[in-house]
Amino acid sequence: MAQLPILRYEEKIAETVEKNPVVVIIGETGSGKSTQLSQILRRRGYTKAGCIAVTQPRRVAAVAVSRRVAEELDVKLGEEVGYAIRFEDRTSERTSIKYLTDGVLLRESLSNPELNQYSVIILDEAHERSLNTDILLGLMKRLVKLRASNLKVLITSATLDGEKVSRFFSDCPILNVPGKLFPVEIQHSSERAKSYVEASLKTAIDIHTHEPEGDVLIFMTGQDDIEKLVMKLEERIKNLEEGSCMDAMILPLHGSLPPELQVRVFSPPPANCRRFIVSTNIAETSLTVDGVVYVIDAGFVKQRQYNPSTGMYSLDTIQISKVQARQRAGRAGRTRPGKCYRLYPSMIYEDDFLDATVPEIQRSSLAGTVLYLKSLDLPDIDILKFDFLDPPSSEALEDALKQLYLIDAIDEDGSITHLGRTMSELPLEPSLSRTLLEANECGCLSQALTVAAMLSAETTLFLGQSKNTEKKRKHPPSNLPDGSGLGDHIQLLQIYEHWHQTGYNIDWCKENNLQVRGMMFVKDVRKQLCQIIQKIAKGSTDVHPSSVLKADEDGLLPNFAIYHELIATTRPYMRNVCAVEVHWVRPIIAKLDKLNISKLSGGTRLSDEKVESETLDLPKDDNNADAAQALDDRESRILAARERFLARSAKASK
Structure with a gap:
């Protein structure tokens, strides 16, 4: 090297x-x-x-x-x-x-x-x-x-x-x-084409038929454009006269590709073969692909923009900045002098392109950001005055504060609530985190976990939605649930439940035009959300790794267990653990519910304390009937509330 x-x-x-x-x-x-x-x-x-x-x-x-x-x-x-x-x-x-x-x-x-x-x-x-x-x-x-x-x-x-x-x-x-090893020649188009996909296709074929060997990197705005161009390139190259040019490999590159397909771009091509790498802006800086000699830059990028006044996101195709254009050109010339074909006039580049990309913090919803900052409990942080390199608008910060207040993540004084702190522990948007907590109250946590996981998929799960019309016609009709007319969230829930009933059969996904990798990702996300929420519910104490107590298919341990001792290493662990059913310990629960420390010590009787009824912070799981019954058990709720009350009282008396 x-x-x-x-x-x-x-x-x-x-x-x-x-x-x-x-x-x-x-x-x-x-x-x-x-x-x-x-x-x-x-x-x-x-x-x-x-x-x-x-x-x-x-x-x-x-x-x-x-x-x-x-x-x-x-x-x-x-x-x-x-x-x-x-x-x-x-x-x-x-x-x-x-x-x-x-x-x-x-x-x-x-x-x-x-x-x-x-x-x-x-x-x-x-x-x-x-x-x-x-x-x-x-x-x-x-x-x-x-x-x-x-x-x-x-x-x-x-x-x-x-x-x-x-x-x-x-x-x-x-x-x-310094970085660039060889000079890169910049070529601008005389005018901007009506279709940047067609212009990229024509430029790619011209390079393939007239330029010496060397890989070609083509920047597209997203997965749909990439798939469209890949298909057109494959068709055009296949129809070139045999022997008129070298062989070609066409490789897409975007975040939704499975890792085994992503790594193909880092392997050198066979002898006498040119690679066409059709990529999103992920190849601008994040990844360097050796062997690229030619870059085709259409000058566009797909960008999410949040409007705090309407509370809506838009996904717009916009012009890149001059910084991005220079980055794209810099991907050529790694192994020898390269060329960058800019499919826009130099005058547009000079006059219309922004000097730098607008920071994401100035075009995003900041609800998650503000919740994170609130959860740090730093007394000197004023959200509206936090020291950002490029501060977001006060309107965006105010919008985030309003959102968090409306979903009970912060109180009217701006302090993070118990709910808000719990929400911050979940790797989800605050609105989805709040949904899971409310679902626990309503006894439908399992279903909400499924919907949240499905919504967390990083790409469309329906293959037909990212293909062109001609390709969609080749797919057999799908027998997927339709949401019973209740909406898309219900359809996502029904699809996952059908797949669960097949034993997570991959062939079922293929038969119904569902993206296999996407569905497997959803299954893994759901499992991890289950584990996170159970840890949140049960506090920070885990079962020691040496224990033979087994988790279920979602990675969840029993809701009730006895342990012999608690030890503290990097975090608290229970050792020598055994699962129990809640009805086994109900007599003890009943005694605890009547427990009065003052009477036991021989002092005067405590006045009856009205213990605020609190919901047991444990996830309900419809796959475990005993656990669901235990979670709904009133005695368990009272016990949990009593324990918290006694802990607070003991802390206050110190």
Whole structure:
């Protein structure tokens, strides 16, 4: 492997990091910053004091980069090098380099605000200005003051405004690492085509028939456009005169692809074969594909925009920024001089393109962000004055506060409620978290978990909806439930329940045009939500890993158990555990309900305390009739309320 540019600066990087708590590293495209920085710091001994965390804005990048680093270090992925993304954790106690999405790091900070497990935190691809990265920038500013002696923070980017970030972190040093190995020739179209898909197709065929060997990277706006162009390219190349040009492979690349299909783009093509990689903007910076010589840039991206005045999201196809255009061009020229074909005139680029991408924090709903900040319990945080690199509008923050107040996550004084704190522990939008808590009250938690998991799928589950009309006609008619006329949420519930009845049969998904990977993802999400909600309900005490007590197919342990002892290691554990039925302990529950400490001690009788009736914070599971009966049992509810009352009383008397 040719030496990456960043390795020539290893001594300078190590020296600067050693002397400063925060360093900004501007590493141009192809410099190797994502894969090499963590290894440089590992060689310098930083993993002896803790793990090195490297955040990525995208799940695909976190997985792909960790896999690459594991290969370079010749270790098994998930051991010394691992990754953690939402609903998937491939790390171990041995992990010393951990790639994770910025959202996962935020969630970890809820249980460990000082993030003591990390000696170094690298915020990679910060120029993408994802919502979570912007929040992390604000939190890192606070954290380096608390842990100045034992924490290093690196902010890395290809095109970030380094001066601006440096000022944000009290004029911290900036290192610039060059990246592009070969020049890239930029060619602009004379006019903007009516269809960027057709224009991309024509340009791709022209390259294939007239240009020397080298892979072609084509930027599209989303999965639908990618599939459309892939199909058209396959058809056109198949119809080219045999022997007129080299062979071709056409590979899609987007976040909804299963990992085994994503990794194909990192494998070199066979001899005398050109690859066409049709990708979303994930290939702008997050992933580097070796072998790309030609880039086709239509100049568009699909972007979600939130309007706080209407409370609605829109998914719009908009022009990219000049920063994004430069990033796309930079993907060529990695192995030899390259070319970038911009399917728009240079005048449009100069006059109409924004200089930089609008940060996600300025175009998103901030309900989840504000709930997270509230849950930190930091007394000096004023949401409307929080120190963001680029503050969102006051209208957006006010909208978030109103949303949280209306769903009882915060009270009228702005303090986080018990409900809000519970909601923050769930890796869902606050509205979905609130739905699950309300479903527990109403006795339909199992169904709500299913709907929440189905809504969390990262792509459409219905294959026919992402295909063109001609391709849809080739599918046999589907026998999927129709929601009984009650709506889409009920249809999603019915579909999952039908699949459950088949024993999660993959062939059933295929027969009904459902995306197999998407459905398996939903099943895994539901299982993990079940486990999270059970942990929330039962508190922070877990069954010790050495126990032979078995969980059910959803990963849930029995709702009632006896244990011999509680031990505290990294967290509280029950040891020597056995499942019990609630009716076995009802006599004891009855005695506890009548228990009066003052009378037992011989003192005066306590006046009758009116104990507020509280719902037992345990999920109901329709797969377990005994558990459901126990959850509804009035005596159990009174016992739980009494125990909480006595705990509060004991605490107050100290």
